[in-house]
Amino acid sequence: MLGLFKKKSNMLLGIDISSTSVKLIELSRSGGRYKVEAYAVEPLPPNAVVEKNIAELEVVGQVITRLIAKSRTTLKQAAVAVSGSAVITKQIQMESGLSDDELETQLKIEADQYIPYPIEEVAIDFEVLGPSGVAGRDNVLLAACRKENVEVREAALALAGLTAKVVEVEAYALERSFQLVSNQLAGGRENLTVAVVDIGATMTTLSIMRNGTTIYTREQVFGGKQLTDEIQRRYGLSVEEAGLAKKQGGLPDDYELEVLEPFKEGVVQQISRSLQFFFAAGQYSEVDYILLAGGTSSIPNLDRLVQQKLGTPTLVANPFADMSLSNKVNAGALASDAPALMIACGLAMRSFD
Numbered sequence: 462m463l464g465l466f467k468k469k470s471n472m473l474l475g476i477d478i479s480s481t482s483v484k485l486i487e488l489s490r491s492g493g494r495y496k497v498e499a500y501a502v503e504p505l506p507p508n509a510v511v512e513k514n515i516a517e518l519e520v521v522g523q524v525i526t527r528l529i530a531k532s533r534t535t536l537k538q539a540a541v542a543v544s545g546s547a548v549i550t551k552q553i554q555m556e557s558g559l560s561d562d563e564l565e566t567q568l569k570i571e572a573d574q575y576i577p578y579p580i581e582e583v584a585i586d587f588e589v590l591g592p593s594g595v596a597g598r599d600n601v602l603l604a605a606c607r608k609e610n611v612e613v614r615e616a617a618l619a620l621a622g623l624t625a626k627v628v629e630v631e632a633y634a635l636e637r638s639f640q641l642v643s644n645q646l647a648g649g650r651e652n653l654t655v656a657v658v659d660i661g662a663t664m665t666t667l668s669i670m671r672n673g674t675t676i677y678t679r680e681q682v683f684g685g686k687q688l689t690d691e692i693q694r695r696y697g698l699s700v701e702e703a704g705l706a707k708k709q710g711g712l713p714d715d716y717e718l719e720v721l722e723p724f725k726e727g728v729v730q731q732i733s734r735s736l737q738f739f740f741a742a743g744q745y746s747e748v749d750y751i752l753l754a755g756g757t758s759s760i761p762n763l764d765r766l767v768q769q770k771l772g773t774p775t776l777v778a779n780p781f782a783d784m785s786l787s788n789k790v791n792a793g794a795l796a797s798d799a800p801a802l803m804i805a806c807g808l809a810m811r812s813f814d
Contacts, residue, residue, distance in 0.1 A: 473626055474499075474539040475634070475809030476525065477802070478614065480510050481662040481686070481756075483524050484798075484805040487534045488784075490813055495641075496785045501532035502798055507700060512663060512682075513544040515613045522620025529621055533789050540627035540634075540808040541614045545666070545678055548606045548630045551575045552590070554598045564589070568603060576605045584608045584628075604630065627811050634807030635659065635668055635754075636675050641780040641806070643673060646750055656739075656748045657778070658732050659803065660757035662686045667735040669748065677739050683731050685757035688724045695720060725763055729770045736771075747773070754778040756801040780806045 475486040487499040503524050509517040553575065555564060568587055572580050583605050590600040606628075615625040639657060646653060657668045663684045669677040685707075693703040696712065706712050712720075732751065740746050751773050753764055758777050768775035779799040786792055795802075 471538055471626070471812070472536055473809060473812045474534060474536045474623070475805040475807065475811070476528075476539045476541050476618065476623075477634075477805035477808060478510060478513075478515065478521065478541060478617065479505075479661055479804075480513060480664070481505055482801075483521070483528050484802055485528050485532050485534070486802060486805040486809040487532070487536055488806070488809040488812065494783070494785065495810075496787060497781055497790050497795065498787045499532040499534040500790055500795055500798075500802070501528050502801070503528040503531060504704070513547070514610075515617055518613060518617055519620065521617040525617060525621035525623070529623070537623055538626045539618055539623045540629060540811045541618065541625055542629045542631040542634050542804060542808060543606055543610045543614065544664075544680075545630055545632045546680055547610045548604055549576055550605075550630075551603045553601055553603055554593045554595060555589075555601045557592070557597050557599045564601070568601075572603070572605065575603060578605075578607060582608055584611045606630075627808070629808060629811065631666075631804050632668060632675050632678055634804045634810075636670070636673070636807070637810045638778075638780040638803045638807035639670055639752075640673060641783070642752060642778050642803075643670075645776070645779075645782060648749075653749045654745060654747075655750045655752055656732075656736060656773075657752045657754055657803075658735070658758075660684055660728065660753065660755040662689075662756065665731055665735070665755070667732075667739065669739055669745075677742065679735055679738060681731065681735065683727075684755075687727070688720070688757070691720050691724065692716075721760070725760065725766050728757065728760075728763060729767055732767060733771060749774070751775040752778050754800045754803045756798075758800040759797060778803055 477484040482502050482504045484502045489496045489498050505524055509520040515521050569580060576583055585605045588602045590602055593600045611628045618625045655670045659666045661684045663686050665681050665683045667679045668675050689703045689707055692707055751767055764775045764777050777800050780803055781799055
């Protein structure tokens with residue numbers, strides 16, 4: 462079983478393995494209020510993870526080990542995610558009243574109708590959504606993913622002494638942390654259509670949320686690595702130096718105008734293009750808000766530029782805005798990393814399902 466919809470769990474670390482870094486969040490909850498107990502971000506060497514696939518298992522395991530030490534967490538169980546492109550989801554109708562075991566057996570028999578891989582290579586999970594409107598039939602959400610995608614993540618955590626209790630789809634983790642951010646939008650999330658644009662290092666994912674539920678996603682190859690590569694090329698720096706300079710500054714005077722501004726314009730074009738695809742696909746012709754997530758969205762004033770060019774209210778995601786912090790957590794560092802921690806935060810929230 463894949464554990465995409467598993468309900469019960471003890472306290473879990475949210476661990477997000479992306480192409481350039483691994484991020485960790487530990488949350489606690491008292492009443493309705495969350496607290497950040499621990500957090501850390503640790504960079505990955507180039508090509509350890511390629512387009513969200515773990516290529517160098519040992520290296521990723523070592524990075525997670527460093528991450529745990531840095532965060533000073535004592536938890537040993539974690540939730541991780543696979544990317545949406547690695548997962549097939551399908552809503553199907555099944556006979557009502559079956560137990561979970563009977564449903565699983567039945568799904569495995571019928572799965573080859575829906576899944577283009579041999580069943581023995583696939584991890585499947587399901588959630589009963591409720592009556593289908595056809596007598597005696599329920600709607601069931603089936604999710605399937607190649608076992609290797611799940612097993613390599615479990616193995617990377619195991620190398621660092623952690624157990625993967627939950628393997629989830631990134632989109633569901635994002636949906637969960639979006640609940641926290643949507644409270645900051647005027648009008649809450651009811652009847653709002655919000656475009657969440659997660660700009661990672663190599664991949665930008667557009668997720669359209671309607672009433673807090675994902676109704677559309679689209680991934681495209683574009684991200685902050687393009688800015689790092691341009692800094693490296695123009696100023697003759699190593700990858701590490703370029704990445705640091707991008708975050709900490711200290712680049713020559715022409716950087717803002719010659720390198721950063723064109724990149725920001727490129728981001729706006731990518732967002733605009735993704736939205737056009739969404740509008741062309743169906744019944745929507747506008748969104749109420751654009752929410753920027755991912756590391757690249759921390760670029761100063763990027764939200765202003767997007768809002769100015771596209772005419773839609775735009776803000777940078779911070780799922781921790783209403784949370785208290787333990788004294789282990791550096792508030793300034795967390796605030797600057799917050800937009801990149803949406804998935805890790807959503808995974809940590811699995812502790813409270």
